[in-house]
Amino acid sequence: MHETGIAWSILETATAEAARAGGPLATVGVRLGEMSGVVADALSFAFDALKVEAGVPDAALIVESVPVEALCPQCGSTTRPEGELILWCPECGSPMRIVSGEQMEIAWIEVHDSADQGAPADEPSQRA
């Protein structure tokens, strides 16, 4: 998958959200399904390569991996396929549907607030 383009989209959305929150972007939390098509390592590499250009050279990326989960609409069983994907229900043999594990989502961001950055220069210092 073209992780560079994906990383750029993440940086765009995260920096916009940080601007709305009124603080510089510190961390981006991304939820990546195991079947999203995106490779976490490649994504991290691309994120680090692009963050300077995006204006957030110190921002960090945290990737939370989401396993594939399948549901049988017939009998309600759920499975977490490991390795190979086989979507016939082990209980009743009906076709199963994937209900989780394909997502590619910006879950949360952390922004530095003003206490982290110290008081502005023209205000009297709070510290003794």
Next chain:
Amino acid sequence: MQRIEVATPVLKKNDELALENRALFAARGVVAVNLMSAPGAGKTTLLEKTLPTLQLRFRCGVIEGDLRTDLDAERVRKTGAVAHQINTNTCHLDARMVREAYDAAFAQAPELLFIENIGNLVCPAAYDLGEQWRVTLFSVAEGADKPRKYPKMFHNSHAVVLNKIDLLPYTDVRLEELIESVGAVSPEAAVFPVSCRTGDGLGAWIEWLERQIARSRQTRADAAVEGH
């Protein structure tokens, strides 16, 4: 440090544009089919062989996606369909490209619109184009492990066309194995074994398309009646 929940899909912009495309197609009576496969499985040939028959009954349009050349658009134009070629450096088509191509190409809305995606079994699976039907093509020569190796693409397809069955005698794979491997990752997909070369199986594929168009027309007619 302040934490803010965002919970936004990375591809939100594409998803929004895809929704707009879907609404436009529904409003104009366009049944859009996103046709995907690895390079060389036979997407353009499938269109060449089936458009002459389809065009007897429906106004057909094609949006072609390739890195370079307009060879594919030229090939399908010979069938009489209106075709538009997208050339892009990306490994997949996205909703914005499809909308721009649609607006540029079709003064009159096609009743059946094929979007022939970039040859790639990975990235197109992630990009909603606003299509109604997703169809993945793979060929006998690619072997029985393709669906299991590319589960996302096959699982999210409504139909799978298995091309080049005329080559079965020259391979070690059996037709049953190929169909079974589709079923394991996509139990609900309709499977169409075909040979574009000999014409075998193309009738069933065309009938499936005709049924989908008839269903769409019925849905539109019902909605129109309810609206009054």
